[in-house]
Amino acid sequence: MYAEERQQAIAELISTRGRISVADLSSTYGVTTETVRRDLAILDRLGVVRRVHGGAVPASALTATEPGVGEREYTRAEQKDAIAAAALDFLPPPGGSTVLDAGTTTGRLAALLSSERELILITNSVPIGARVAPLTGIKLRMLGGRVRGTTQAAVGEEALAALAWLRTDVAFIGTNALSLGHGLSTPDSDEAAVKRAMVRSANHVVVLADSSKIGREHLVSFARLDDIDVLITDDGIDDNDHKSLTDQGIEVVIA
The missing domain is CATH 1.10.10.10 (Winged helix-like DNA-binding domain superfamily/Winged helix DNA-binding domain)
Incomplete structure (x- = not known):
């Protein structure tokens, strides 16, 4: 040839x-x-x-574009539902605290919570906040700031200042892309800053990302792979990627 x-x-x-x-x-x-x-x-x-x-x-x-929440909500919905269900196993014990990042997969996790669960939940997502607010067992704390229309997430100095004072048990983080060389990444620098602060605020970091995100890279990296404790994804993950991630010390859970 x-x-x-x-x-x-x-x-x-x-x-x-x-x-x-x-x-x-x-x-x-x-x-x-x-x-x-x-x-x-x-x-x-x-x-x-x-x-x-x-x-x-x-x-x-490799792109700097970012689809909106409405467009992403029905993309790979079955995989996202399974990932969210698997994430329930990583919630902290009753009375524990968690940060829930904005996103369609994290939103599905929020939809699985019930009033019986005792939890302090911090989020920058307007849809997640609205969904969780009526649940009597959950103490909701909303991060303030400018709300981005694309993701319906609060970003900016107010959100960063609040996160700087927090130490939570678990952070559930979404990402637009995940690669060995660039870590976790997203197109928007303001969104990346808040995600970075969420990762730093938590004792345990669980990433919720369907397999289409793996091997991709976006403009702004917000976390290294060694910042991650667990990746929950679907069975579409490439075998080589699975091995590379576990070699990095990440627990890879196939939903």
Whole structure:
């Protein structure tokens, strides 16, 4: 196979499968990892793929755009429901405290809470706050600040100042993307700042992310992988990604 043919085949494979490692491409096409890296460098310059730590992703996987809550609510809904149900096992004991990040998967977790559960819950999400407020066993604390229309989440100095004084048992964090090289990331810097503060405020960090987020990267990183204790995802996670994350000391739970 000529180099040009191999590069075209690599581009088509990445477009179909999403993130692929250098090692997998080397094995698939029977060439050295150095040759694969040269092929990826050429494809990256052409704007066909984007190189990430250990491999490559489709060019569309690296983006600064952000879909709104309404658009994301029904995307991969079955997987998000399963992830939220699995997250119940990681709630603190009665009377404990948790931070619940804004997001459609964390919102599903909030929808599973009942009045019988005794919990201090802190959130920056307007929809989550509205959903939890009537539950008598839950002491709700809303973070203030400017509310972003895209995510319906409070961001800015008020939210950051409140989080700086908190130490919670568990933080449930959503993310737009997760990769080995860039950690957890999101398109908006204000949103990233609040997520970063939530991670720092918690003794235990549980990330809720369906498998489509894994191997992707967005503009602003808000946490390293070693900041995470648990990742709850679905069975669509790539075996290599699963191993890489567990090698980082992360408990990976398949919902």
